[in-house]
Structures are given as structure tokens and as C-alpha cells.
Amino acid sequence: MKINNHLIVTMGAALMLVSCGQQNQSSNGALSSSAAEKVYVAPGEQDEFYAFLSGGYSGNLTVYGLPSGRMFKEIPVFSQFPTSGYGYSEETKPMLNTSHGFVPWDDLHHPDISQTNGELDGRWIFVNGNNTPRIARVDLSTFETAEIIEVPNSAGNHSSSFITENTEYVVAGTRFAVPVPQRDMSISEYKGNFKGALTFISVAPEDGAMDIKFQLLMPGFNYDLSHPGRGKSHGWFFFTTYNTEEANTLLEVNASQNDKDFIAAINWKKIEEYVNNGGGTTMPANYAHNVYDEHSHTGTTTMKKEVITVDPTEVPGAVYFLPTPKSPHGCDVDPTGQYIIGNGKLSADLTVHSFDKMIAAIEGEKFDGEAYGIPILKFEDVLAGQVKSGGLGPLHTEFDGKGNAYTTFFISSEVVKWKLGTWEVIDRKPTYYSVGHLMIPGGNSRKPFGKYVVAMNKITKDRYLPTGPEMEHSAQIYDISGDKMELIYDFPTHGEPHYAAGCPADLLAPKSQKIYRLDENEHPYAVKTPTDAKVVRDGNEVHIYMSTIRSHFTPDNIEGIKVGDKVYFHITNHEQDFDVPHGFSILGQNTSELLVMPGQTKTSVWEPKQVGVWPFYCTDFCSALHQEMQGYVRVSPANSNLELKWSLGE
Amino acid sequence: MKKASLLMIIGPLFLLGLYVFPLWNIMLGAPQYPDPLGLNIHISGLQGDNEFDIQNIDGLNHYIGMQTLPKPEDMWEFGTFPIIIGIMVAIGVLIGFLGYFGKVSYKWFIGWFALMSIMGVLGMYDFNEWLVDYGTNLDSNAIMKLTNPDGTPMTYKPPLFGHVKMLNFDVTSLPSIGAWLMFIGMMLTLTAGFMGWKNTKKQ
Numbered sequence: 001m002k003i004n005n006h007l008i009v010t011m012g013a014a015l016m017l018v019s020c021g022q023q024n025q026s027s028n029g030a031l032s033s034s035a036a037e038k039v040y041v042a043p044g045e046q047d048e049f050y051a052f053l054s055g056g057y058s059g060n061l062t063v064y065g066l067p068s069g070r071m072f073k074e075i076p077v078f079s080q081f082p083t084s085g086y087g088y089s090e091e092t093k094p095m096l097n098t099s100h101g102f103v104p105w106d107d108l109h110h111p112d113i114s115q116t117n118g119e120l121d122g123r124w125i126f127v128n129g130n131n132t133p134r135i136a137r138v139d140l141s142t143f144e145t146a147e148i149i150e151v152p153n154s155a156g157n158h159s160s161s162f163i164t165e166n167t168e169y170v171v172a173g174t175r176f177a178v179p180v181p182q183r184d185m186s187i188s189e190y191k192g193n194f195k196g197a198l199t200f201i202s203v204a205p206e207d208g209a210m211d212i213k214f215q216l217l218m219p220g221f222n223y224d225l226s227h228p229g230r231g232k233s234h235g236w237f238f239f240t241t242y243n244t245e246e247a248n249t250l251l252e253v254n255a256s257q258n259d260k261d262f263i264a265a266i267n268w269k270k271i272e273e274y275v276n277n278g279g280g281t282t283m284p285a286n287y288a289h290n291v292y293d294e295h296s297h298t299g300t301t302t303m304k305k306e307v308i309t310v311d312p313t314e315v316p317g318a319v320y321f322l323p324t325p326k327s328p329h330g331c332d333v334d335p336t337g338q339y340i341i342g343n344g345k346l347s348a349d350l351t352v353h354s355f356d357k358m359i360a361a362i363e364g365e366k367f368d369g370e371a372y373g374i375p376i377l378k379f380e381d382v383l384a385g386q387v388k389s390g391g392l393g394p395l396h397t398e399f400d401g402k403g404n405a406y407t408t409f410f411i412s413s414e415v416v417k418w419k420l421g422t423w424e425v426i427d428r429k430p431t432y433y434s435v436g437h438l439m440i441p442g443g444n445s446r447k448p449f450g451k452y453v454v455a456m457n458k459i460t461k462d463r464y465l466p467t468g469p470e471m472e473h474s475a476q477i478y479d480i481s482g483d484k485m486e487l488i489y490d491f492p493t494h495g496e497p498h499y500a501a502g503c504p505a506d507l508l509a510p511k512s513q514k515i516y517r518l519d520e521n522e523h524p525y526a527v528k529t530p531t532d533a534k535v536v537r538d539g540n541e542v543h544i545y546m547s548t549i550r551s552h553f554t555p556d557n558i559e560g561i562k563v564g565d566k567v568y569f570h571i572t573n574h575e576q577d578f579d580v581p582h583g584f585s586i587l588g589q590n591t592s593e594l595l596v597m598p599g600q601t602k603t604s605v606w607e608p609k610q611v612g613v614w615p616f617y618c619t620d621f622c623s624a625l626h627q628e629m630q631g632y633v634r635v636s637p638a639n640s641n642l643e644l645k646w647s648l649g650e
Numbered sequence: 651m652k653k654a655s656l657l658m659i660i661g662p663l664f665l666l667g668l669y670v671f672p673l674w675n676i677m678l679g680a681p682q683y684p685d686p687l688g689l690n691i692h693i694s695g696l697q698g699d700n701e702f703d704i705q706n707i708d709g710l711n712h713y714i715g716m717q718t719l720p721k722p723e724d725m726w727e728f729g730t731f732p733i734i735i736g737i738m739v740a741i742g743v744l745i746g747f748l749g750y751f752g753k754v755s756y757k758w759f760i761g762w763f764a765l766m767s768i769m770g771v772l773g774m775y776d777f778n779e780w781l782v783d784y785g786t787n788l789d790s791n792a793i794m795k796l797t798n799p800d801g802t803p804m805t806y807k808p809p810l811f812g813h814v815k816m817l818n819f820d821v822t823s824l825p826s827i828g829a830w831l832m833f834i835g836m837m838l839t840l841t842a843g844f845m846g847w848k849n850t851k852k853q
Binding site for chain 1: 665685701702705706709756793
């Protein structure tokens, strides 16, 4: 393989000398055949990495394999998902509760896998809902949403959901500054009055349970993206800002006037200590905390009523501003924790700050004024270097663990590889088109797996067969194991991927759960054996305790239901075999089907409006007799006296 | 004779492995079961190779009208075999000790081996009888009633030993650890008998 690559490179170089115009065409054939080998995962073989791509406006998280680019699953998080009944079933509806009521959609942006000592540990993946601020935790043994917490005093939950290096906190920063607490006031009084809340949500090490520890009420800038310090900078968190002008209208012009905005450096350990010692102000609030129990297979909502807020000026030495040119977007920290990269999206250059220099400047108290009482460090004092890339519109940077960084350029549609410390550009490759985030598995941890980088694009245009005006977004995979990046694959994604997170397959595959144990099912309406199946009337509510196994429902004939009843089908799947779900749907139900995994119980509500005999059936082709897996419910007039009756095989 | 007697003491103890390890193992693989379903036959009952295998084998077999796999209380063998094995181990060890102290001759060693062999063959015969019943005594209302090319009803007796293809399943039936331990133990007692016999000839 090595020799082949050398030959190809040599041939390419020779051809370039002869004729620049033919170089691309001539080497393409050889390159694409080796690229095919690199991404080809033969039938029956499995991928080397998991990749979790955010779904953006789909509200959900998608799971892919690398290097094949094959999609394995869409995990419903913030959006109703009729495929499984998530957000439609009685058990999962509470997961989408907020202080604004039931919100069946969100805009999911930045997945981050839990870490221990700065390395991926694969317990959970955290994602943010941007629109109605929420943070969700997805369990990586069931690949299901386990918990969603609403973030009060926040708006446009964008500089989220990044974790500290031992998953002490998942951090949620507000993009939009808003009145805190919310109140009726003039929009034009924004400046000096709105606040930007940065929320630190603690994660319980034993079960991942989330709880808001404190909210730092920062000046009313826009907090765009963030990443944690790691290694030597563990204990700090860095947020990019824009709109330090505090404009409230026509931001594309008015928020682009300052030559430099800031990276906010937050010493969260200091604030944590301050809060632990009784610091901060307890403020009334109202936000939903939704927890899904894997044994009762049920989500519950608790409305929380207060939150601790911290005024940054009350904790000396906890918050500093690092001037950073041109409305920086991505805020990325290299694997050693030494370099903090501000991707100035209106510029051609990247600004790299030095953690050591920052600490020295803080200790030397070399300040360049202050903003709302927060000290501003001198740009020159904290600057480690600038990458003169020649690209336009840098957005995000990831690392390969070998001393290199990779930055996306939205405007010039490319990924640029450069060297940490010398800031020299090593390579650049086009993307198709207008790339946003990129992802190297573990690329924002102490230990990246620098073999592939995935570039996720905003514009697709001609990459695939056209499908009308609306298309899925495109992504490209590059092999980064050599000096030069090599484009090896191009695949469509689902929704609009923003950030993504990846990890080696062997971190998750061995612990991926196959079934739920029926003997651990604690659902109050579960039936453990078919003989327990029954139908119970309580006023106009009817509860059907139903079990399924290949290939029948128990019971499958039900009479005594009346128009006006509210009928709850509680379906328990009695299979204990891997990959044998059963589905349930009934004619005229005003909701989605249910897809019930082995050992699980799910509930669908049906309010029959017409007299008749109505069929229900299994929606998942479960077995050879799947087509026979069906039944009837007789619906009588509202004034009928027919007794409830249920049976199977009579 | 002392060495032979020591072997006669140790040999029967290998049979105690039957209380822990399965005697026989039947694996059922199919395209949709890349991790095969498995049945471990212990002297005291059947166990799935994985926790839910028995339930899943029963679930599949109901389509072709097979009976569910027997629970320990459904077959007298699962109550009796552990007792017989226990008695045989005790007798064997006792014979070994008596041999060690010169109270009995090597013929007793061979006698134990012969008795154990006869019981083993009877056990295999009984096991095969059950396999025949399990594979051929089908529900007349079975969902799928399949026939052989010659028109006779298809039956599903798993092999006593070896591999057969049954519909979509590859069925492999082989002795398991318990049987191999029993085999080793019985060979030790046979060796003990042989050594005792040679010893006698020398004198």
C-alpha cells in the first residue's frame, strides 16, 4: 500500500511538471480505486468507528459508521418520531414537556460523548436543543434518550452541550441575550440590560443524572460556541462571543463593527467553590426536567422552581475576556489544553491564544480595561500565534493528536490542515460545498483517533442525483493518516448536521443492549404472562393490558368498547430475542404507531368515534406469520350495555 | 496394585463434573441467528446456551408443532440421573479404597467400568428415544405442516451426534464438557483395571 501511494504521488508530481491541466484527471483513477478500498466495508463486516451526527432541524441524532458512511439509526431526542412512537406514546410524551408546554421539535446542534480524564468513555452522549433551550442525555447502551433538562434564562442554546474532561458538567451557553428574568420591556433597551446566561449542569457520575448547578449571568453578548479546557487548562471553559456591540437589530451589520470580540475564559472550578460555599443568588424559575426510566419504560416530568445565579463580578479571578478578531465562531481547545483557537468567521486568519500566556497575563494583572466589570486581557499578551491560511470564513477546528489541526472554511469551501506551534499550513482540500463543522473521532478530547475527518456541508447542489428543490446535506470523509488529506467518500446526511462526535466501535458495540428484560419490566400496565392479559373499564377510560409474541396479540378479540371511550392499549412485547420488535396500530388512531422492543411496554391512546368492528395489527414484519398478527375491537354506541369481553383463540 | 487403586479412586470423581457441566450440547444456527441458539443438556435438566435460548427455541418450534422443551419436573430422568451418578461415584471410590487396602481385586474395577458403560449406553438409548419423540410427535394443528419430497410428513429429530440441516437451521449435536470428563474418568478406571490385571499376571 505504502509503495503504491508513493508511486501515485510521484506520478502525480511528474505529471504536474509536464502538464498542470491533466494532473487531476490522470491521477483520479488511481486515487479513486485506493479510496474505494479505504471506505469499502465488505458485506458482513463492521465499521471501525461510530459517528453521531446531529440532525439540526430534524431535532434528532443520527448514528453512522466510518469509514462506510452507512446510517445505522436515527435516535429521537427533541422531535416526535412516528417510526417508534417517541413523543406519541403515553410513556414518551413527557420527554418533550417544557415550561412552554409540549414542544414536539427542536434544533439539535452539538453532540459530545462523555469523558473520563479527558478521554472518551462512551457512557452517554449529550446534545442540545437550540430553539427552546434544552440539554438531553442519550444512553449509549440503549441508544435512547434518557433525560432532557430545560435551561431557564437562556435563548438560543447554542454554545452547548460541551462537557468538561471528567463529565463533571455539561455546559449550555445562550446565543441570544435576553432579559433575566424575562419581563415586558422595550427591545431597544437591550444594551446594558439583557444578560447572557452560561449554565453549568452537573452530571452524576453513577447514573448521568443532570442538575443545574449554577448559571453565570454574563453581559448581554451572544455566546456562540464553547469548549472545555483539558489537561493543564482543566477547570476552565472558553466561550466565543459575537455582538459585543449589543445590537438588537440588523445584526449582520451592527454586530460586525467591532474589530475584535471576545473569548470568555471561565474558571468554573472557582465558581463551583464559590457556590459550594453558599455563594450565588437563588432565583425563582420554572423549567422542566424529564427523566426516562429504563425499567418502567416511562418518562416523567418534574417542574423545577429555582436556579442559582452567579454575578461574575462577585467572584474575583473567575472570568476574563480574551480579545479575538472578527466575530469568532468555533472555540476549540487542542488535546494538550495549551491552545485556544478562535475561528474568526469574518476573517482569513485564525487566532490562537496560549493558556500559559493567559495565566501569566492574569497573574501580572496586565489588563486592557474591562467590560461590565470583567477584566479584558491584552490581545498581544495572550496571543500564541495566527494561522495565515489564505482561506475565507474559518468556522471550526479539530485535532488529530499528532500535533496537527484541521479547520473548516465556510466561504472558501475547504478543510485546511495546519501545524500547532508553527502555524504553518500543511495541506488544504476542497469540500462540497460550504462546510460547517468537521469531526475527527475524539477530535476534541485529550486523545483523538486521527484517522478520518468528516466534513459536514451546508450546501449540496450537484453532488447527488437531484431530488427537487430540497435535498439532504452532503458530507465528505477524508483519510488523514498521511501527510496530505485524501478525499475518500461523499455521502448524504439527514436533517442538517452541525457538530458530530465519533468514537472507536469497540467502545460501544460490546455493551450495546440487545433486549430489555421482561422480568425487570416495572411498567404499571405491563403483563408478565399472557394469562394476565385483561381489559379493565374505569368510567369511560378502558385499559387494555395486551401482550405480544410471535405471532399473535393476547387478547385479539375485544368487545364492549363504546364510542366516547378513551382506550389505552398497553402493549408488552414478550419476546426476549434480539431484534424481534412488534408494532401496534389501530384504524383511526389520532397518533402514531408503536414499535415495542422485546421486554418493553408502550401505550397508545385510541378514542373511537365510529361504531363498528375495527382491526389492529402488528406493523413490524416480525415473523413468518406476521401477516396473521392482527385482531378486532368491536365499538358499540355510547349508550350500549354490552359487557367487556376479551379472548384469544376461542 | 496401589497405583491402580489410586486411579480407581480418582477416575469416578471425574463424573462429579456432570453436576456442573453439561453432558451434551445442541446448537441451532440459521441466517437470522448468526449467534446460534443453543441447548445444554445437563443430567438435572435443560439450560439455554444463552439465558433466553429455550424460550426462543420453543417460540420458533411452535410454528412446526413441536412440543415445548421439558422442564426438570417433566422427565423422570432429570430426577434420577443425578442420584445414579452419585451412587456410582460413591461405589467406584469405595472399590478403589478397598483395592488400595487389598480387600478387592482388579476385577471389581472392570466390573464398575462395565456397569457404568452399560448404564451409559442405556442413557444414550433413552436420550435418543426422547429426541425421536421430541422431533416426531407433532401437534396435528401445527401452523406449518411440511412434507418430504416423497410426501411423508417432515419430522425434526435433532441428531444424537453430528450435524444435520433442518429447514433453515443447521443443527449440531455433540458431547459437552461433562461427557468428556466422564469419558476421561471411565478411561482412568479401565486403565486401573488393566494395571491391576498386569500386576496379577506378574505375581
